[in-house]
Amino acid sequence: MGRYFYKVIQIQKKMKKLNFLAIAMLCLATIVTSCSSDDSDEPIVLAPETLTGNITTTTNLTADKVWILSGTVRVMDGGVLNIAAGTTIRGDKASKAALIIERGGKINAIGTANAPIVFTSNQAVNTRGIGDWAGVVICGKGIINQAGGTSQYEGGILGADVANYGGTDAADNSGTMKYVRIEYAGIAYAADKEINSLTLAAVGSGTTLENIQVSYGGDDGFEFFGGSVNAKNLIAYRCTDDDFDFEYGYSGHIQYAVSIKDPLIFDNSSSGASNGIECDNGSTEVVTPVNKPLLSNFTFIGPGVGANAKHNSGVLFRKGTAFVLRNSIIVDHLKAGFELTTSVASDRLATGESDFKNNLVFGNEMPYKVSGTLGTTFTTAAILTAFATNSTNANVTLANTAAAGITSTILTAPNLLLTSTSPAKTGASFTGLTGFDVVTYRGAMNTTDWSTGWASWTPGTNVY
Secondary structure (H helix, E strand, C coil), X not given: CHXXXXXXXXXXXXXXXXXXXXXXXXXXXXXXXXXXXXXXXXXXXCCCEEECCEECCEEEECCCCEEEECCEEEECCCCEEEECXXXXXXXXXXXXXXXXXXXXXXXXXXXXXXXXEEEEECCCCCCCCCCXXXXXXXXXXXXXXXXXXCEEHHHHCCCCCCCEECCCCCXXXXXXXXXXXXXXXXXXXXXXXXXXCEXXXXXXXXXXXXXXXXXXXXXXXXXXXXXXXXEEEEEEECCCCCCEEEECCCCCEEXXXXXXXXXXXXXXXXXXXXXXXXXXXXXXXXCCCCCXXXXXXXXXXXXXXXXXXXXXXXXXXXXXXXCEEECCEEECCCCEEEEEECXXXXXXXXXXXXXXXXXXXXXXXXXXXXXXXXXXXXCCHHHHHHHHCCCCCCCEEECCCHHHCEEECCCCCCEEEECCCCHHHCCCCCCCCCCCCCCCCCCCCCCCCCCCCCCCCCHHHCCC
């Protein structure tokens, strides 16, 4: 009987070896097959593939390749660029690579929390830098307040017929971007002519923008030139100029957004000043339709009072703009938390066309600042402060960062969740507003970190 069991055991061992060899052969066959098809999820196996020129039909970028943008790549009217979850697209520095979605073209870049789509520099790990490539520009047929209802991005610096935008279709659809990172964009085409990380030019409300992070951009993080596109879950991280810039009649809703400034990264141009928000109107203060972004649940983390002097304010409203900014946190900015300048923008706030309500403002050099030539109401910072903190507007000025219940503002590992005792956990109000999630807390996050899995705070060392 003992010999019988011994033989059985020996047979079982031999069968295990055969099974192991069979599995190994199957795995080898799978690897070989993956290397010769477009179904692989291992982009480092294949050589990079260059994307250049104009896209006029439906083009699919898959995650089994690393894609190199070379020069100005344009998705033309009728063209569609589909980008699969987990795909990496690298911008070539030498050719000043840019991706332009022209009017009538579409981009469908739909990643997931576990497999984001990444636009980044083509430079090696630890050598990537601000402005290595241009960025992503989406041009729509939405409404802008410029003469003739149309314009061209940066006056045609990308090419004579490149990046024209505007029209009459407020609901225009330029596609979908979800779970996307854009890193190291903002290359300078000429003096003071850098490209934003993500430009939304007359993009209509039919377009979807959710869970997008821009990092280390050489100009603005997100810039909206008119249009009415809505957005959720946006992050601007260590960008050079303004993190969110609105002008030319933008009228969309944005909820849950983060602005994080680096004290050593700033706009060094002669007229530059780095803000969390810069909000204008158009070519004149009174041009219509009036620029009026509708914003709620932002968290603005400034560079600190010891930052370079080119840093400015958390939010700057000027040049005739209207605005709504509610339920947000503004902390640690060099010049001011909230800055108001020019007479028409001031008057729009005084008369109720704009509102700034239920926000927490603290840890800034000064909470409220007025500058330039204002209307007859907000002639001093003291008058503006009294207005902002009255019972109707209910903005709260706290003593310091610790009082707000935010546990960390460390650049390399931001923690934007609220502690159990944070005053930001309550006090939000959406009275008179539509188009927003109704929540009780102020700021971009409460107890759930929606950046987990897809955002990155260390893009320079990521291996793509």
